Amino acid sequence: MKTTRKNTLSTRHGGLLILAAAWLLIYSGCAPSAGQNAAPPAGEELPVITVSSRPVTTYTEFNASLQGSRDIEIRPQVDGYLQAIFVDEGAYVHRGQSLFRIDPASYQEQLNTANSLLLSAKAALENASINVEKLTPLVQNKVVSEVQLRLAQSAYESAKANVAQATAQVQAARINVGYTVVTAPVDGYVGRIPFKTGSLVGKTQAEALTVLSENKEMHAYFSMSEVDFLRFKEDFPGADVPEKIARLPQVELLLADNSIYAVKGKVELTEGQFGKTNGTISFRATFPNAGGLLRSGNTGKIRIPSQVTGALLVPQEATYELQDKIFVYALTDSNKVLGKPLTITGTTGNYYLVSGGLKAGEKIVYQGISRLHDGTVIRPQTISADSLFRVASL
Known part of the structure; x- marks a missing residue:
């Protein structure tokens, strides 16, 4: 009897152990795996900015060639x-x-000859004058005929004309010597x-012997295509093209080293028609050049400013290019990043003007984007977009 009870207890204990093991297996199979339903681990700390719209000045650039206000051929x-x-x-x-x-040797000789002829002509004139003076009282007293006096007067007028001619020859010879x-x-x-x-x-x-460039003022010549010209007529106020040009703000000159010329200029002139060969219309802008920095033959770019009242601005360094499109990494609710393509309408400084792909108030990654891909989790460090814009505007 004792032996039977021990066997029964052993069997019961073994069954309990088997049942407990089964429950453990079931529980472990149904329990969530590590990390499931939990927040993903935080990644790299990166700066993010909030995209906003603001009034900005944009520039349209045109290649230009510079000439002095007067380039004079010296001949x-x-x-x-x-x-x-x-x-x-x-x-x-x-x-x-x-x-x-x-x-000047030959021209000096011509002047000497002309002076000699003038002296001779003056002497002949003096002689003719004496003859007239001598014959006048004789004719009055009827000692000689009036015909002789007329001949003397005619000779006087001829001698007078010779003096005038000789004087002109002297002046011409003197001019040639001066030349x-x-x-x-x-x-x-x-x-x-x-x-x-x-x-x-x-x-x-x-x-020519040389060309002398008067450059107290410099003319920068540039051309617009037909598309640019149509956009110009739409963007700037005025009833006609001369009025639009008169209302244009002062323009900037971007020099060959990408520096901005210190003094702004004014667009003054436009041609009346498009060129038949290249389909462009030419303009001219005038810049003061008191310091003589600009020279004829220099090249540069004319920058025409225009005001955009509400533009969505995205720093260029916060973008990347993929298949000829510009992207940014936008921040989602779970601090994951998502690449978004942008619609670019222009640039100002180091900012893109964006008309599509983002909305004002969205956050984008500002730096470190080369290490990111869609779905990457970051730790956002918010920085002020206003401070970035002020620095870029300085």
């Missing part, structure tokens, strides 16, 4: 050998300053000088 007015060159290429000269001298020294007609910079001392130069030669 010889007399023929001869170039005896002296008084200036060097690129020198700044003042009005009236000597630039070149052409051998042998070529002077600057305005203040400006000397261009290339293709001739050397001893070169034969003349009035009919094709090439």
Whole structure:
């Protein structure tokens, strides 16, 4: 009997152990796995900004070439050998300053000859005058005939005309002697000088001695395509094109090194029609150049400003490009990031102007986007977009 009871207890205990093990297996199979229904672990801490709209100034840029307000070809007015060159290429000269001298010897001889002829003509005039004075009382006293007096008066008038002609020849010869020294007609910079001392130069030669650029004011010439011109007419107020140009704000000049010229200019001129070959219409902007920084032949870009009252601004460094589209990483409710394509309408400084893809008030990742992909969890560190915009505007 004792043996039977021990076996019964052992069997009962074994069954309980089996039942407990089964419950453990069932519970472990039904219990949620680690991390399920729990918040995902926080990732890298990255700065985020809230996208907002604000009034901004945008710029439309056009390639431009610069010329002095007057680029004057310096040409010889007399023929001869170039005896002296008084200036060097690129020198700044003042009005009236000597630039070149052409051998004056032959023209000085012409002046001497003209002066001699003038003296001779004056002597003949004096002789004719004496004859008239001598014959006048004789005719009055009827000593000689009136015909002789008329002949003397005619000779006097002829001698007078000869003096006038000789005087003109002296003036012409003196002018030619003056032309042998070529002077600057305005203040400006000397261009290339293709001739050397001893070169034969003349009035009919094709090439100028040099080009003198007057650059107290500089003209920047630029062109608009037909599309740009239509947009210009729509964006700026005015009943016609001259009125629109008059109302244009001052424009900026972007130099070749991407720096902004210190003084703003004004658009003054437009051509009346589009070019037949390139389909563009030309404009001209004028810039003061008191410091002489700008020179003829410089290139740059004209920047025409326009005001946008409410533009959604996105920093360019917060974007990435994929298949010719611009994206940002937007922050979702669970601090996950999601790439969104943007519709870009323009730029201002280092900001994109966005018309689609985002709404004002959404948050985007500002930096560290190269390490992200859709669904990445981050720890957002909010920074002020206003402070970024103020720094970018300085």
